[in-house]
Amino acid sequence: MSREFEILPLGSTIGILGGGQLGRMLAMAAARLGLKTHIYSPNALCPAADVANYISVGEYEDTNAIIDFAKACDVITYEFENVPAVTAKTAASEAPLRPNARALDVAQDRLTEKSFLRAQAGVEVAGFEDIDNEFALKRALKRLGYPAVLKTRRFGYDGKGQIIIRKDSEVKAAWNSLGKQDLIVEAFIPFVREVSVIAARGMDGTCRAYPLTENTHQNHILHTSIAPAPRDNGKAQEIAFKILKKLDYIGVMGVEFFELQDGSLIVNEIAPRVHNSGHWTQDGGCVDQFEQHIRAVAGWPLGDTTPAHTVTMTNLIGDDILDWPKIAIEANARLHIYGKKDIRPGRKMGHVNRMTRN
Structure with a gap:
């Protein structure tokens, strides 16, 4: 049987890219099931290090370290979505990666994510536009209306990397604040x-x-x-x-x-x-x-x-x-x-x- 479809026996090792609290709680769950965990993290003192069986300390861009880590694991997973795609793909060359690298590619970029959800998964999302200059932002706001939310396409979480624009006079300041990055603007949803x-x-x-x-x-x-x-x-x-x-x-x-x-x-x-x-x-x-x-x-x-x-x-x-x-x-x-x-x-x-x- 290919390792890609192998059911892991007791005592197998699950590699986890990332050592934060989610990795910690995954390691604790694995231990209850008689499985071992191997954490890869840049931080030797990460929360997961206290409870995992093994830890490899290295940067996510260190290809050789990632390969050595993956070879020591029976399957690889990840605890946060900003693991560099190249890191995940490198790990996947040595052990099965679950979830797959495509899920990371989709979730890491808001434009890719929204496009996938609407066009391929066929689910409803807020109206959105790709933004690469201030004129494009003004044009998009004419279509989407106010208020709207200007967001960085990557690395945003817990409200970081986003600004609500409520009127024309706020456009320039929003662009000046975030405009050096790849951006997306989304219609504001009046949710209950x-x-x-x-x-x-x-x-x-x-x-x-x-x-x-x-x-x-x-x-x-x-x-x-x-x-x-x-x-x-x-x-x-x-x-x-x-x-x-x-x-x-x-x-x-x-x-x-x-x-x-x-x-x-x-x-x-x-x-x-x-x-x-x-x-x-x-x-x-x-x-x-x-x-x-x-x-x-x-x-x-x-x-x-x-x-x-x-x-x-x-x-x-x-x-x-x-x-x-x-x-x-x-x-x-x-x-x-x-x-x-x-x-x-x-x-x-x-x-x-x-x-x-x-």
């Missing part, structure tokens, strides 16, 4: 709530999804997620399955949506990895997203996605982590701390899941 769904596809093509999650952001950073969310008609899961199948995806994916007044959904973005809004699954009474991802990339059967509890997940950001002693004595609260050494404003230090029985 932000929701997401965590979905998985196995090596055999089986798809499973968790219930809808309702999300609240503060300062562009996810603050709370509640799941199962009220008013879940299953449409988000259907859309996620279309995307997974079109990408021939193996693993867990987070899909974020804007819900409109009439209940319709517009895809905001996809994340080809386990996702912050899926952390509630760790204490929902079902197979959590981290185990689900490990199961998928190992070629194992996918697990149950039906929760026994309603969970409110709250991110512990910056100094929020200092409240851990108070949280630790709460009934029905479960702390998850990432082991990061330095507390900084806006930095995700951990999260807490608070449960109520369904």
Whole structure:
């Protein structure tokens, strides 16, 4: 059997590109299943280093180091979507890469992502235009109208690399702020709530999804997620399955949506990895997203996605982590701390899941 379709036996090693909190929680899930993990990270003191079996320290651009790392693994995955595409492809030359490199190519560039979602996956997204000069921006705004959101095409997260433009007089300042990078402008969506769904596809093509999650952001950073969310008609899961199948995806994916007044959904973005809004699954009474991802990339059967509890997940950001002693004595609260050494404003230090029985 080709390694590309091999079902991993107990004791196999899963390589993870990236050593942040998602890599940490993936490693912990793998250990429960009798699988080993090997982290590749530029930072020897990354959160995942505390719990993984092995760690290779090196830059993502170091081809020889990536090859040596991949040769020591039975399968490779990644914990964040900004792993350089060439890094992922180099690793894939030595071991199966799940999810595939195409998922990274699509998710790393907002223009590529929006074009794929609309033209190939056939799902609704906000109106958008590619922008390469100030005149193109003004022309696009005439079509899209105000307000609109000017964004960098790459490396934007938690509100970074984007500016809302509300009127003509704000165009020049927005362009001067971001105009030295590849840009996209998107129509502003008058949503009534932000929701997401965590979905998985196995090596055999089986798809499973968790219930809808309702999300609240503060300062562009996810603050709370509640799941199962009220008013879940299953449409988000259907859309996620279309995307997974079109990408021939193996693993867990987070899909974020804007819900409109009439209940319709517009895809905001996809994340080809386990996702912050899926952390509630760790204490929902079902197979959590981290185990689900490990199961998928190992070629194992996918697990149950039906929760026994309603969970409110709250991110512990910056100094929020200092409240851990108070949280630790709460009934029905479960702390998850990432082991990061330095507390900084806006930095995700951990999260807490608070449960109520369904």
